[in-house]
Amino acid sequence: xxxxTYATPLExxxxxxxxxxxxxxxxxxxxxxxxxxxLSFNVEPYFTFTEKMLTLDPEGYSLRWYDALLTFGHPNxxxxxxxxxxxxxxxxxxxxxxxxNSFWVGIWATILATTLGTIAALGLSRPEMPYRRLIMAxxxxxxxxxxxxxxxxxxxxxxKACVAPDSAMGLLFGWALSEKGCLANSHLGVIMAHxxxxxxxxxxxxxxxxxGFDQSLIRAAQSLGANPRTTFFKVIMPLILPGVISGAxxxxxxxxxxxxxxxxxxxxxxxxxxxxxxxxxxEAISPAILAVATIxxxxxxxxxxxxxxxxxxxDRLRGVTGR
Amino acid sequence: MAEAIPExxxxxxxxxxxxxxxxxxxxxKRRALLLVLPLLLFVLLTFLVPIAYMLKRSxxxxxxxxxxxxxxxxFRANPGFDPANPPEEAYAALVKDLARMQTEKTTGMxxxxxxxxxxxxxxxxxxxxxxxxxxxxxxxxxLIAVDADWAKPALWRGMESASHVYTTEFYKVASDMKLTxxxxxxxxERDRIYLYLFGKTFLISAIITVLCLLLAFPVAHLLxxxxxxxxxxxxxxxxxxxxxxxxxxxxxxxVLLQEQGVVNSLLVxxxxxxxxxxxxxxxxxxxxxxxxxxxxxxxxxxxxxxVMRVIPPSYARAARSLGATSWTTFRRIYLxxxxxxxxxxxxxxxxxxxxxxxxxxxxxxxDGQLISNLISFHMSKSNWSLAAAIAAMLLASILLLYWLYxxxxxxxxxxxx
Numbered sequence: 062x063x064x065x066t067y068a069t070p071l072e073x074x075x076x077x078x079x080x081x082x083x084x085x086x087x088x089x090x091x092x093x094x095x096x097x098x099x100l101s102f103n104v105e106p107y108f109t110f111t112e113k114m115l116t117l118d119p120e121g122y123s124l125r126w127y128d129a130l131l132t133f134g135h136p137n138x139x140x141x142x143x144x145x146x147x148x149x150x151x152x153x154x155x156x157x158x159x160x161x162n163s164f165w166v167g168i169w170a171t172i173l174a175t176t177l178g179t180i181a182a183l184g185l186s187r188p189e190m191p192y193r194r195l196i197m198a199x200x201x202x203x204x205x206x207x208x209x210x211x212x213x214x215x216x217x218x219x220x221k222a223c224v225a226p227d228s229a230m231g232l233l234f235g236w237a238l239s240e241k242g243c244l245a246n247s248h249l250g251v252i253m254a255h256x257x258x259x260x261x262x263x264x265x266x267x268x269x270x271x272x273g274f275d276q277s278l279i280r281a282a283q284s285l286g287a288n289p290r291t292t293f294f295k296v297i298m299p300l301i302l303p304g305v306i307s308g309a310x311x312x313x314x315x316x317x318x319x320x321x322x323x324x325x326x327x328x329x330x331x332x333x334x335x336x337x338x339x340x341x342x343x344e345a346i347s348p349a350i351l352a353v354a355t356i357x358x359x360x361x362x363x364x365x366x367x368x369x370x371x372x373x374x375x376d377r378l379r380g381v382t383g384r
Numbered sequence: 385m386a387e388a389i390p391e392x393x394x395x396x397x398x399x400x401x402x403x404x405x406x407x408x409x410x411x412x413k414r415r416a417l418l419l420v421l422p423l424l425l426f427v428l429l430t431f432l433v434p435i436a437y438m439l440k441r442s443x444x445x446x447x448x449x450x451x452x453x454x455x456x457x458x459f460r461a462n463p464g465f466d467p468a469n470p471p472e473e474a475y476a477a478l479v480k481d482l483a484r485m486q487t488e489k490t491t492g493m494x495x496x497x498x499x500x501x502x503x504x505x506x507x508x509x510x511x512x513x514x515x516x517x518x519x520x521x522x523x524x525x526x527l528i529a530v531d532a533d534w535a536k537p538a539l540w541r542g543m544e545s546a547s548h549v550y551t552t553e554f555y556k557v558a559s560d561m562k563l564t565x566x567x568x569x570x571x572x573e574r575d576r577i578y579l580y581l582f583g584k585t586f587l588i589s590a591i592i593t594v595l596c597l598l599l600a601f602p603v604a605h606l607l608x609x610x611x612x613x614x615x616x617x618x619x620x621x622x623x624x625x626x627x628x629x630x631x632x633x634x635x636x637x638x639v640l641l642q643e644q645g646v647v648n649s650l651l652v653x654x655x656x657x658x659x660x661x662x663x664x665x666x667x668x669x670x671x672x673x674x675x676x677x678x679x680x681x682x683x684x685x686x687x688x689x690x691v692m693r694v695i696p697p698s699y700a701r702a703a704r705s706l707g708a709t710s711w712t713t714f715r716r717i718y719l720x721x722x723x724x725x726x727x728x729x730x731x732x733x734x735x736x737x738x739x740x741x742x743x744x745x746x747x748x749x750x751d752g753q754l755i756s757n758l759i760s761f762h763m764s765k766s767n768w769s770l771a772a773a774i775a776a777m778l779l780a781s782i783l784l785l786y787w788l789y790x791x792x793x794x795x796x797x798x799x800x801x
Contacts, residue, residue, distance in 0.1 A: 094628055
């Protein structure tokens, strides 16, 4: 968008003003995310920059709020930090428990959503798929329907979705259900809820990748004697893998960031990081929250980088130049 | 004339070609459906059934009907009774049921059900149930002596209505209707909270959509016109918030905007305001609007960007060479071509804003709450049927918008990054 030579003075002013406006909007987008990082190293329990922090005095900074993440919920926080102390951190510290739950739920929800979503996307991108538009609309709707409505419905249904512990279903799934054998207050319930919320993202990214997929490659593989399984793993999968991985990362982030469903259907054993943060912000907000926030920002930067690299690789493979 | 063409073309094994093709197509259809089937079943179980359950809940409540069988039977036998002056048999049935509630401990359940339409009845039922065993005929006078409210026509109308397990009562309550002595009527002005909050939610969502559009348009234009290397770099600034946890972003806004927060400290430090004049930007509607605009902005930028990227710059140059001013070029040539992006982004942001829960709950304070927060409030108070009815009304409006989105833009055009 170079400035044309015939631009009037007014247009020249506007050209630079426009860039300033854009810079301000970018600042609005990014500043709130960056501001929490230095504040999480604050020595004082405040949410604002102290004078020492502004003069870059090392005494104004500390790791105490990161340390608080380990000691919060620790029955014996002041004890010497030996192997025993660390194992108690792993077993008891509130934030560590929340992190374990978040990863556990997130990984299983991602596996569930990605497997089901990828297989379904393969069907949806076949030209002979009947009711395509209707099924697509249904599968995308968990993203559109407000999460509070889904959570309310699930809290009603999951409380009723119980199996007797001695029945076949109970023996099969009992370990993943609550003590009463219900989906409510169970890990399986949260995993299923998060998987259904992640499915739209998997469907959207994988069908987008498949739209650039040359269907004649499948026929080529078959004419060369490959059976459907070989065709899938040797021809289709390598080409759509970047899309599948981005979809999986979207699904993971959705689960990792989800709090409303957890608030409504999870019990005390399924405390996740977002739920812990939600409670923390509602009750007494301490800079320990900012330490968690900083860690989450670092994780999201890592995920974003991965997705960007994958997208470029996928474009290159499909022979799309530029964007 | 050449040899007669066979009546029907056939495959090598002698089947008519048409039938063979139909069979093959049906098989391909079944295979495609079979791939989607596992996911459809999963979505049915974890998404559609729960929502159907919620809709059922919004019409159903057997708290009173199951606790008061004698009165239910009397209501069935006397459909045209006068609620202003129910006869002695009705009171006898009621006292019998109240005594039963006391022994079966169902008073709270029955009282809660009536409480939806006639507020303040839980304590009335508790008191009545405690006394019921000691009452002697004539029951009408005896019960009214316990509490005069037992003679209220509104209460009798409420009990008659609650004797049906299925009812539209919760929708009436959620549309600001009130059960009075003369039947259902609109609630007085100051009690109309539900439709007011619906209106407010739509208004705030519209404000957020307009703000997002105003902020997204220049940025998307810049990204679409810059050289690829630069725009990829700037795109990261848009995508990073998109990938960052919602709770992190909400926390950041609390840090920035609260009374002792960064923005206020900056303003005080620079002498623009004094310490007593710190701005209230958090825990009110301003907080909700600012934080939600930030959260939803990427959803506006991305669709706008994908439309603007493919607008050929030669059109604008052609307009200029034909004598149009830069403003006319923008208004007549550029803007109309961006309309699909504007429509897609605005609808998406509006749909997402209407159902938002977390951000208003954390930064909204008292006057920045949206309809979702009211649903959550009623869930926490165990007013499940009312929560379900409000949620159903919200769902209906969202589905209407979703249908509109599908008609105008098409859901397969939805993309990220």
